Amino acid sequence: MSTNYFIVPEKDHNELVSAAYAKRGFLKDEADDAARFCAEAARHGIRTHNAIKALHLDEFLGSGSQGCVPGAEIIEKPSRFRAVKIWDAQKKLGQSTAYRALEECIKLADTYGVGIVAVDNAFHYLWGGGYMIEAARRGYIAYTNCTAALAEVVPFKGKFPTLGTNPHSWGFPTTDAVGFPIVVDWATSVVAMGRVQQFRREGMTLPPDAAVDEDGNVTQDPNKASSLLPFGAHKGYGLSLVNEIVAGLIGGSLPTLRSCWTPEDDGEKRTPCFFFQVIHPEAISSGVFAKGRDQAANIKAVIDDILGHGNEGCLLPGQMEADAAKLTDEHGGLLFSEAEIEAFNEMAVECGRPAWILDNLKQISI
Amino acid sequence: MSTNYFIVPEKDHNELVSAAYAKRGFLKDEADDAARFCAEAARHGIRTHNAIKALHLDEFLGSGSQGCVPGAEIIEKPSRFRAVKIWDAQKKLGQSTAYRALEECIKLADTYGVGIVAVDNAFHYLWGGGYMIEAARRGYIAYTNCTAALAEVVPFKGKFPTLGTNPHSWGFPTTDAVGFPIVVDWATSVVAMGRVQQFRREGMTLPPDAAVDEDGNVTQDPNKASSLLPFGAHKGYGLSLVNEIVAGLIGGSLPTLRSCWTPEDDGEKRTPCFFFQVIHPEAISSGVFAKGRDQAANIKAVIDDILGHGNEGCLLPGQMEADAAKLTDEHGGLLFSEAEIEAFNEMAVECGRPAWILDNLKQISI
Numbered sequence: 001m002s003t004n005y006f007i008v009p010e011k012d013h014n015e016l017v018s019a020a021y022a023k024r025g026f027l028k029d030e031a032d033d034a035a036r037f038c039a040e041a042a043r044h045g046i047r048t049h050n051a052i053k054a055l056h057l058d059e060f061l062g063s064g065s066q067g068c069v070p071g072a073e074i075i076e077k078p079s080r081f082r083a084v085k086i087w088d089a090q091k092k093l094g095q096s097t098a099y100r101a102l103e104e105c106i107k108l109a110d111t112y113g114v115g116i117v118a119v120d121n122a123f124h125y126l127w128g129g130g131y132m133i134e135a136a137r138r139g140y141i142a143y144t145n146c147t148a149a150l151a152e153v154v155p156f157k158g159k160f161p162t163l164g165t166n167p168h169s170w171g172f173p174t175t176d177a178v179g180f181p182i183v184v185d186w187a188t189s190v191v192a193m194g195r196v197q198q199f200r201r202e203g204m205t206l207p208p209d210a211a212v213d214e215d216g217n218v219t220q221d222p223n224k225a226s227s228l229l230p231f232g233a234h235k236g237y238g239l240s241l242v243n244e245i246v247a248g249l250i251g252g253s254l255p256t257l258r259s260c261w262t263p264e265d266d267g268e269k270r271t272p273c274f275f276f277q278v279i280h281p282e283a284i285s286s287g288v289f290a291k292g293r294d295q296a297a298n299i300k301a302v303i304d305d306i307l308g309h310g311n312e313g314c315l316l317p318g319q320m321e322a323d324a325a326k327l328t329d330e331h332g333g334l335l336f337s338e339a340e341i342e343a344f345n346e347m348a349v350e351c352g353r354p355a356w357i358l359d360n361l362k363q364i365s366i
Numbered sequence: 367m368s369t370n371y372f373i374v375p376e377k378d379h380n381e382l383v384s385a386a387y388a389k390r391g392f393l394k395d396e397a398d399d400a401a402r403f404c405a406e407a408a409r410h411g412i413r414t415h416n417a418i419k420a421l422h423l424d425e426f427l428g429s430g431s432q433g434c435v436p437g438a439e440i441i442e443k444p445s446r447f448r449a450v451k452i453w454d455a456q457k458k459l460g461q462s463t464a465y466r467a468l469e470e471c472i473k474l475a476d477t478y479g480v481g482i483v484a485v486d487n488a489f490h491y492l493w494g495g496g497y498m499i500e501a502a503r504r505g506y507i508a509y510t511n512c513t514a515a516l517a518e519v520v521p522f523k524g525k526f527p528t529l530g531t532n533p534h535s536w537g538f539p540t541t542d543a544v545g546f547p548i549v550v551d552w553a554t555s556v557v558a559m560g561r562v563q564q565f566r567r568e569g570m571t572l573p574p575d576a577a578v579d580e581d582g583n584v585t586q587d588p589n590k591a592s593s594l595l596p597f598g599a600h601k602g603y604g605l606s607l608v609n610e611i612v613a614g615l616i617g618g619s620l621p622t623l624r625s626c627w628t629p630e631d632d633g634e635k636r637t638p639c640f641f642f643q644v645i646h647p648e649a650i651s652s653g654v655f656a657k658g659r660d661q662a663a664n665i666k667a668v669i670d671d672i673l674g675h676g677n678e679g680c681l682l683p684g685q686m687e688a689d690a691a692k693l694t695d696e697h698g699g700l701l702f703s704e705a706e707i708e709a710f711n712e713m714a715v716e717c718g719r720p721a722w723i724l725d726n727l728k729q730i731s732i
Binding site for chain 1: 448452477479480486487507520528529536538548552600610611613614616617621622633634641645646650653654656657661664667668671672673676677680681682683
């Protein structure tokens, strides 16, 4: 079954999304960061974190709630440690904070070989993989984790959701080796809550060990599912704890209160934290690769070995995103479904901008 | 069903293990590092990596093969990056290399906030969690990964084993918060090959999606199982790739050749790589924790929240290891089964040392 997509020039998309953010009080540079990141998500086929979703998130958890403050200034905390920065983001837009953290990590990595930026009082950065693709494209090894907005995941052998979907994302400079950055990027739950809702709508059965009902019993019925489970039993649980502990060391507070804003200040913090790290690939290179290869040729040889011997059908993490980006390039614009175009047009009405006329957009079927 | 254990004073254990390593040509300090690490494994209940296993490994893949060279000197490669060191271990004993890498990371983290040591031409460091417990006990955040000795794991959707069991280990300075270091430490396969052999011996069925037969078909029959699968489908596969790519950037070569030594040098490298990283917890602390808590009190509050609300029965990663260490403390020595004592006594005969007389050892039943 093929789907129809409409091609929207990136410039048109970015102008509209930037206007929508500006309408909500964000500064020009914040609105542009938001638009740029949404374009990256759309380019790489990440429909769960495109502009439509980003603006929803801002409405319910961000500037429409108490989670995000347009125009907030990041405060750098004093520190005696030269390769690590600690920032209080003061609830600045997540995409702007994350882009700046990444730039700072790259600057530190250029000098020290590694750079870390830990961010307190942050707001949702949407899709960790996007920042990792950016770093990897520029030739760096990168890693990020954050604490997710809501406590939706039950600890291994537990009953009640006290953990976020807490994602981890790694990016590697493998474009010379395999044609695109290898990006390992996922949440620590088996599925996301949005997927449970989709299964509910479509009358489908959940995968085993993905969700529990209100009493904490495992269920495959999406209508009974109320919380999620970590992937890989105790292993995914441990990975989710990593984010909470790192955030707790940075300055984050109780996961079950996160994003649950109260009218009055009770002294608790409800913001997520970010952890960003970049490593310069030369800093970890011994310089001695078998058969006189250079670093890129060596990675190619390693990947060829892994995906050889009958494993030729396996995908590399990041490959689907790279394929989506290729489509975008080929068609000269971002791909959106008809329903998505309609959502953009509602956005346009709100900002007093002209709607996109379907008949005027180039159309493809995939 | 309870098991009988014999209590061996740590000093006696370390003298014997050190003598066994010295007998194989290792220098005094290497043999002592090996003994110290084996004691740590035994103390924390890690029976898969105690002295008996360590010496087996050295025989089959280490100094008894071409994988490890007693007395080898680590070469530090020149680098312009101040917070990252790159070492050529020249196949030095894994435990000695890993302990030194950890010390160097701590030194770098004290100055820069973060320190990394990447190690090329390494030999098996046995149990990543052991180094993480050490760093965490001393108040640091630590992480390590390595490429495992053998390619036993099939990539997600693949047929042929081209990946190692490639472990990841994180350690956190949580002793003040929860009484012990939280240590997340596991291989990226569902089970280890030793576990498949155990299931075979005991006539048990493997967990689903843990192993494949010779044709690459998933099997729960341990007699048919020839290779392992990554945990959590594409997620564990991605985590395993992280180790191979990091190793490939450091200087590691084809995973399917690893540890497969040939009589003649064909220009390929067959050694694993290590990646060690330590972060100073002050470097990522915003200093502002809710309700005036300090960093340790904040971690305690976060963990209490995660393990509250009906989740009181959940374990923290590292808790079982901490409980084992408590038993060792209480009984004033390392706990070994009768079969293990017999294996140590064979070791003693080989080194010309007196055997341990079972009747002379304190005995407990657990």
